[in-house]
Amino acid sequence: MIVADLRPDELRRRLARAGLRLRIGPVVAEIRSSFRAVEAGVALHYADHEVVDEDQFADFEVAVERPANVRRWIRPQAIFRFENRPPFTPLAANQAFPLLEWGLNWCVSAHCHQYLIVHAAVVERNGRAIVLPAPQGSGKSTLCAALVSRGFRLLSDELALIDIERNCIVPLPRPISLKNQSIATIAAFWPEAPMSAVVHDTVKGSVVHVRPPRASVVASAERALPGWIVLPAYRPSHRRQLTCVSKASVFMQLVDSAFNYSLHGRRGFDALGRLVDASECCRFTYGGDLDDAVQAFNTLTEAA
Amino acid sequence: MINTGCGALLAALRDIDRLPADAAGWEALIRRAREADLIGTLAFRLHERGTIERVPDGPRAHFAAARIRSMALETAMRRETREIAAALRDVDAPIVLLKGAAYLLAGLPPARGRFFSDVDILVPRHALPNVESALMLGGFATTHLHPYDQRYYRRWLHELPPMQHVKRLTVVDVHHTLAPVAGRMQPDAVALLRAAIPLRGDDRYRTLEPADMVLHSATHLFGNEVFTHGLRDLVDIDALLRHFTAADPRFVDRLVRRAVEVNLERPLYYALRWTSRLLGTAIPVRASMVTDGYGPGTLVRPLMDVLLADGLLPDSASRSTRWARRALYVRGHWLKLPLPRLAWHLAVKSLRREESTA
Numbered sequence: 001m002i003v004a005d006l007r008p009d010e011l012r013r014r015l016a017r018a019g020l021r022l023r024i025g026p027v028v029a030e031i032r033s034s035f036r037a038v039e040a041g042v043a044l045h046y047a048d049h050e051v052v053d054e055d056q057f058a059d060f061e062v063a064v065e066r067p068a069n070v071r072r073w074i075r076p077q078a079i080f081r082f083e084n085r086p087p088f089t090p091l092a093a094n095q096a097f098p099l100l101e102w103g104l105n106w107c108v109s110a111h112c113h114q115y116l117i118v119h120a121a122v123v124e125r126n127g128r129a130i131v132l133p134a135p136q137g138s139g140k141s142t143l144c145a146a147l148v149s150r151g152f153r154l155l156s157d158e159l160a161l162i163d164i165e166r167n168c169i170v171p172l173p174r175p176i177s178l179k180n181q182s183i184a185t186i187a188a189f190w191p192e193a194p195m196s197a198v199v200h201d202t203v204k205g206s207v208v209h210v211r212p213p214r215a216s217v218v219a220s221a222e223r224a225l226p227g228w229i230v231l232p233a234y235r236p237s238h239r240r241q242l243t244c245v246s247k248a249s250v251f252m253q254l255v256d257s258a259f260n261y262s263l264h265g266r267r268g269f270d271a272l273g274r275l276v277d278a279s280e281c282c283r284f285t286y287g288g289d290l291d292d293a294v295q296a297f298n299t300l301t302e303a304a
Numbered sequence: 305m306i307n308t309g310c311g312a313l314l315a316a317l318r319d320i321d322r323l324p325a326d327a328a329g330w331e332a333l334i335r336r337a338r339e340a341d342l343i344g345t346l347a348f349r350l351h352e353r354g355t356i357e358r359v360p361d362g363p364r365a366h367f368a369a370a371r372i373r374s375m376a377l378e379t380a381m382r383r384e385t386r387e388i389a390a391a392l393r394d395v396d397a398p399i400v401l402l403k404g405a406a407y408l409l410a411g412l413p414p415a416r417g418r419f420f421s422d423v424d425i426l427v428p429r430h431a432l433p434n435v436e437s438a439l440m441l442g443g444f445a446t447t448h449l450h451p452y453d454q455r456y457y458r459r460w461l462h463e464l465p466p467m468q469h470v471k472r473l474t475v476v477d478v479h480h481t482l483a484p485v486a487g488r489m490q491p492d493a494v495a496l497l498r499a500a501i502p503l504r505g506d507d508r509y510r511t512l513e514p515a516d517m518v519l520h521s522a523t524h525l526f527g528n529e530v531f532t533h534g535l536r537d538l539v540d541i542d543a544l545l546r547h548f549t550a551a552d553p554r555f556v557d558r559l560v561r562r563a564v565e566v567n568l569e570r571p572l573y574y575a576l577r578w579t580s581r582l583l584g585t586a587i588p589v590r591a592s593m594v595t596d597g598y599g600p601g602t603l604v605r606p607l608m609d610v611l612l613a614d615g616l617l618p619d620s621a622s623r624s625t626r627w628a629r630r631a632l633y634v635r636g637h638w639l640k641l642p643l644p645r646l647a648w649h650l651a652v653k654s655l656r657r658e659e660s661t662a
Contacts, residue, residue, distance in 0.1 A: 026365075028362070055327055055328070056327055056362075057327040057330055057331060057360065057362030057363060058327075058331060059362065059365070059366070061331070061335060083335045083338065083339060083621075084620055084621035085339065085620055111338075111369060112365075112369055113368075113369035113370075113372045113373050114365050114369045114372065262376065263372055263376040264372065264376070265375075265376065265379065
């Protein structure tokens with residue numbers, strides 16, 4: 001059963017009481033919330049995700065709730081709870097769905113240390129992963145959304161889960177998060193993109209989420225072998241340029257972007273080394289022409 | 305459901321073969337173990353026992369993750385103790401490792417799978433200025449920069465304000481005794497330091513002798529005002545008691561005598577009562593009959609029983625645990641400071657909070 005199979009009142013009932021158990025890649029999250037915005041967000045963005053029965057193990061228990069104080073009514077807030085404890089400070093109530101998304105990112109990055117976790121978007125073509133590690137503002141999510149809209153499979157918009165033993169990347173297909181100018185860019189490039197309403201004034205500015213394609217969610221169990229590591233760099237009005245970079249510098253970039261590299265010691269070093277060795281490494285500078293950018297990635301992946 | 309939650313954790317801590325039978329049981333075990341910071345300990349015990357293969361895939365992934373984390377924290381702790389030893393190389397005073405660092409470097413069972421955090425050391429009071437300046441030269445800087453906090457730590461507590469390394473961000477707590485200087489518990493720090501034993505294969509550190517190690521763990525737990533790590537600390541005590549009793553069947557009797565010598569009878573009463581109650585630690589009847597006399601009076605005793613029964617459990621969702629912890633928080637402050645000083649301290653703190661929000 002998937003979320004789209006649930007009647008609206010059944011979805012609401014589960015979110016309000018027993019919890020909605022969603023399979024998201026390798027984990028199952030048990031989600032509770034009484035916010036309509038969370039209900040609508042889940043219905044839209046997780047429509048194709050599997051709903052797991054209550055007698056199956058859930059990895060994380062999360063809730064987005066109203067605080068038990070005056071901020072329930074006056075300038076209302078939303079609070080994220082992980083197994084009943086709040087890891088973050090509350091946010092304004094209109095940010096309830098983004099808060100759930102950030103909370104789920106945190107659940108995975110703070111606990112799933114069986115993987116080496118790198119802050120990166122990952123898409124796939126022909127069984128090979130394209131890893132896009134990047135600091136804020138490099139246009140990683142914009143590029144990821146553009147590629148996904150043109151048939152690349154989404155593994156993750158935010159977290160690359162590297163299976164250290166099997167040298168592959170584990171999918172975690174969840175909504176793609178777009179910020180500020182990239183919202184209009186993607187809306188123009190992909191007019192039918194399944195987007196939620198814009199949430200303004202978050203710590204990251206204005207935010208929307210885009211639903212992962214059904215095919216990507218259905219293929220959640222299919223891991224991807226290393227293919228390419230591409231460092232994106234968005235430079236307004238720059239010409240598109242794809243250049244080779246040294247594997248050593250890409251290695252260091254991955255170390256910088258990793259959440260738990262320090263925990264893995266020698267095994268983490270070796271695993272990252274194998275990933276870089278098995279991947280073609282390049283830098284991709286682009287100036288906002290997304291058609292052109294997607295064309296470059298098509299050429300890159302077809303050449304293989 | 306709340307009770308089954310901690311029930312699954314307590315059962316596994318008593319006997320690692322007693323594992324949940326269904327998904328709900330595993331969820332309760334993983335969630336409460338995670339809240340208690342005991343998931344690494346359980347992961348280690350499952351591996352040691354060879355039963356990790358019998359754990360279903362879902363929960364097993366969490367034990368695998370916890371094991372990676374605890375091994376990394378162990379490596380970090382070993383490295384940090386080496387750095388601190390180097391910084392204190394020329395200090396002419398005994399340096400006694402406490403708690404996690406001591407268990408690890410002495411190779412004691414509580415260290416296995418434990419999530420380590422700060423390094424705690426005990427030094428003679430007269431050596432504090434030298435130790436502090438040596439740590440500063442080694443790159444550690446004091447925290448809690450407000451002048452009131454600095455005075456409060458130095459005048460009323462048993463430790464310096466925590467010192468943090470400016471680059472590694474690690475924290476060392478420098479103690480000169482085991483309980484606040486004007487508090488209701490007055491351990492004999494000189495006797496504890498005198499009895500400390502050299503760490504095998506190490507020329508800088510000492511540890512407390514076995515009985516004192518248990519007494520310190522008990523003092524730290526039952527003299528504290530915060531009980532979020534209560535069960536973890538109790539598991540430390542349980543593991544120490546089992547280990548030392550295996551080597552010396554009369555260990556607990558010696559422990560009782562030592563508690564009298566160093567003036568820590570009350571924490572020992574709580575430690576023996578609650579390890580046996582929650583974790584099934586075998587305590588000889590003759591010892592518990594003696595320590596029973598070290599407990600609080602007939603009015604306070606049942607109250608403390610109720611508060612600790614709820615406050616020690618890692619279940620912050622349960623209302624009774626939250627209320628018990630609030631009450632224990634008040635009690636902890638009462639133990640820490642004489643009443644007029646406590647009133648002053650709380651007044652200063654509350655005014656400062658207004659100042660910072662204004």
